[in-house]
Amino acid sequence: xxxxxxxxxxxxxxxxxxxGILLVLPNPADAQGRKDALFQETExxxxxxxxxxxxxxxxxxxxxxxxxxxxxxxxFKKGKSREDINEKLGKAGQAFNxxxxxxxxxxxxxxxxxSARNDAMAAEAxxxxxxxxxxxxxxxxxxxxxLEGGNLKGSKNKxxxxxELYRAVELESIKANYLDETxxxxxxxxxxxxxxxxxxxxxxxxxLADRAEVxxxxxxxxxxxxxxxxxxxxxxxxxxxHISKEIEKTKENDVTLExxxxxxxxxxxxxxxxxxxxxxxxxxxxxxxxxxxxTIKQYKRTIAELTQDVNDKNEQIRALExxxxxxxxxxxxxxxxxxxxxxxxxxxxxWREKYAKVEKIFSPSEAQVHRTGDDVTIRLxxxxxxxxxxxxxxxxxxxxxKVQQAIDLxxxxxxxxxxxxxxxxxxxxNRDLSTQRAEAxxxxxxxxxxxxxxxxIATGYGETKPIASNETKEGRRKNRRIDVVIHPKKx
Numbered sequence: 001x002x003x004x005x006x007x008x009x010x011x012x013x014x015x016x017x018x019x020g021i022l023l024v025l026p027n028p029a030d031a032q033g034r035k036d037a038l039f040q041e042t043e044x045x046x047x048x049x050x051x052x053x054x055x056x057x058x059x060x061x062x063x064x065x066x067x068x069x070x071x072x073x074x075x076f077k078k079g080k081s082r083e084d085i086n087e088k089l090g091k092a093g094q095a096f097n098x099x100x101x102x103x104x105x106x107x108x109x110x111x112x113x114x115s116a117r118n119d120a121m122a123a124e125a126x127x128x129x130x131x132x133x134x135x136x137x138x139x140x141x142x143x144x145x146x147l148e149g150g151n152l153k154g155s156k157n158k159x160x161x162x163x164e165l166y167r168a169v170e171l172e173s174i175k176a177n178y179l180d181e182t183x184x185x186x187x188x189x190x191x192x193x194x195x196x197x198x199x200x201x202x203x204x205x206x207x208l209a210d211r212a213e214v215x216x217x218x219x220x221x222x223x224x225x226x227x228x229x230x231x232x233x234x235x236x237x238x239x240x241x242h243i244s245k246e247i248e249k250t251k252e253n254d255v256t257l258e259x260x261x262x263x264x265x266x267x268x269x270x271x272x273x274x275x276x277x278x279x280x281x282x283x284x285x286x287x288x289x290x291x292x293x294x295t296i297k298q299y300k301r302t303i304a305e306l307t308q309d310v311n312d313k314n315e316q317i318r319a320l321e322x323x324x325x326x327x328x329x330x331x332x333x334x335x336x337x338x339x340x341x342x343x344x345x346x347x348x349x350x351w352r353e354k355y356a357k358v359e360k361i362f363s364p365s366e367a368q369v370h371r372t373g374d375d376v377t378i379r380l381x382x383x384x385x386x387x388x389x390x391x392x393x394x395x396x397x398x399x400x401x402k403v404q405q406a407i408d409l410x411x412x413x414x415x416x417x418x419x420x421x422x423x424x425x426x427x428x429x430n431r432d433l434s435t436q437r438a439e440a441x442x443x444x445x446x447x448x449x450x451x452x453x454x455x456x457i458a459t460g461y462g463e464t465k466p467i468a469s470n471e472t473k474e475g476r477r478k479n480r481r482i483d484v485v486i487h488p489k490k491x
Contacts, residue, residue, distance in 0.1 A: 035076055042069060042089045045096040049103070057110075058102035059141060060148050065095035102148050109152065113140065113159045115427055116166035119223060123173035125166075132172065136165035170223055171216055178230035179216075182209050185237045189244075197244035201236055208233035224423040224463075228471060268292070297364070308371050312348050315373075319344050351488065358406045366399055376410075376486040378403055379467075383441075383482050390436035392444055400441070403484055404449045410488045415451065417441045418483040419460040420467075422476035427462060435460025441482055 046065060049055075054062045072088035107114065117140065125133045139162035147155035186206055189195050195202050208229050215226035250260065265281050268288055272279035275295045279288035351374055358376060359369045366382035380403070383396050392400070407415060419434030419441075438458035445451045468475035 038076070038082070038085060039069075039072070039089065042072075042093045042096070045093050045100075049096045049099045052100060052103045054096070054099035054103045056140070057106040057144050058099035058148055060145055061095050061099035061102055065092045065099060068092035068095060098148075102144070105152075106144060106147055109147070109156060110143070110159045112427065113143070113163040113166070116163045116170070119227075120166040120170035120173065123170045123223075123227060124177050125169045125173040128173040128176040129169045132165070132169040136162055136169055139165050167223075170227075174212075174216060174223060174227050174230050178227075178234045179209060179213060182230070182234045182237050185234075185241065189237065189240060192244075193248065194241055194244040197247045198240040201240040201243055205233050205236035205240055208236060222426045224425070224470065228424075231471065304370055311373060312352075315348070316344060347490065354409050354488075357409060361402050361406055366402070374488050374490070376406075376488070378406060378484040378486070380482045380484065381478070384480075385437055388433065390433065390440045392440050397448075400444055400448075404445065404451075407445075407449070407451065407484075407486060410486050412489045413455070414487040414489075415445070415456050416485040416487065417445075417456065417458045418465075418485065419458070420465055420479060420481050420483065421463050422479040423463045423466070423470040424476065425463075430462035431460055431464075432462075433460070434462050437482060441484070 068088045069092040072085050075085045143155050143158035143162050146158055189202055212226050212229035212233055269279050271292055272288055277291050355371055355376055368379040370377055382399050417438045419438035421430040421434050438460050442456045442458040446453050466479045468478040470476055
């Protein structure tokens with residue numbers, strides 16, 4: 001029994017020692033919490049810099065920020081004083097903020113360079129012309145480092161060199177990515193049944209490739225159209241091979257024309273089934289296709305309305321939150337707060353009613369109307385200009401009269417007229433053209449509509465704000481537009 005007591009006492013002593021050690025050991029969770037509190041602000045600035053692509057446009061400053069942040073982390077791990085850690089974090093924050101400011105300057109002064117780099121990236125230059133891409137990247141790095149050093153003029157000169165390198169590598173990448181394969185497939189198709197089985201599609205691919213090559217050689221600094229033609233050529237030649245393959249299958253399996261028609265109805269039927277539509281083909285594909293399009297448009301409109309309802313509710317929630325914060329110090333002012341919320345809700349009701357009236361003014365082919373907050377945007381798909389021109393033709397005056405009716409629903413509102421283009425044509429030309437078209441619409445409202453000039457703002461965005469893909473004809477049609485934005489005066 002005595003022996004057992006000795007062992008028991010010894011075990012208790014060991015447990016007490018271990019408990020003491022655990023008490024003095026740092027808690028990992030507590031350590032992480034202290035680190036998060038110390039590093040949160042600096043890491044937030046770093047994230048902001050990363051989101052702005054500061055490592056690309058301000059590499060030296062950003063690298064310095066990373067260096068000091070790493071040193072601060074090392075100091076924290078080694079248990080150094082808060083002063084030592086904060087000193088490194090302060091330097092890191094300064095470096096990241098400097099990288100943000102330099103990046104802002106780069107984006108203002110290097111717009112053409114950035115556009116050229118984006119175009120080269122779209123042509124997959126890093127894949128098809130890796131070595132030339134790296135040369136262009138090095139030239140960009142030289143330009144940004146010169147800008148970081150405070151030499152704006154020198155950085156612009158280097159940026160011009162980088163832009164030329166990106167344009168050159170984009171050109172070669174387009175040829176490698178699209179035209180080389182297209183030419184190879186055209187040559188192969190010429191020697192097989194493809195040319196015979198899908199003659200129209202095959203010849204279309206050849207014509208597109210020829211036009212793309214001519215444009216690439218003539219317009220080295222405006223490759224949007226040539227790149228699209230090259231993509232279409234590649235698609236059409238692949239399309240021709242597919243058609244030929246299917247034709248050969250029908251020959252081998254002795255498929256009748258009736259079976260081909262029935263098979264072609266199945267994809268449309270599947271889409272109609274998903275939309276709960278009863279597709280019937282006794283009058284061909286057009287009726288079910290139109291029914292599908294109509295249903296999709298209704299769903300899109302419902303989504304837009306629900307999105308606006310959510311935005312309205314969020315505004316009401318924000319108003320309530322502001323009131324609650326204020327009520328903590330002014331508990332006796334409940335009626336005033338309630339009246340304020342009621343005013344917001346009443347204003348939203350009025351805006352919704354007016355928005356519904358504006359929607360009814362236009363047919364779908366004339367304009368698309370949508371709300372962003374309180375602002376109402378009238379997207380004038382029905383207003384077209386002659387190629388390269390900014391003169392409003394008389395056939396569109398009746399549409400602009402309808403826009404005037406919509407504007408009259410919002411007395412004293414400010415009106416912004418935005419001009420937009422597709423991506424075909426030079427960046428500067430598109431900006432100028434879109435501005436001229438917006439100014440033409442502004443002048444119409446001023447002289448014919450009698451809207452005071454101080455209520456009208458015209459601006460051109462060129463190709464910088466697409467609402468659809470520039471890769472398709474329909475997408476480019478949607479991007480070539482005038483948007484009239486009504487900014488209602490609040491109650």
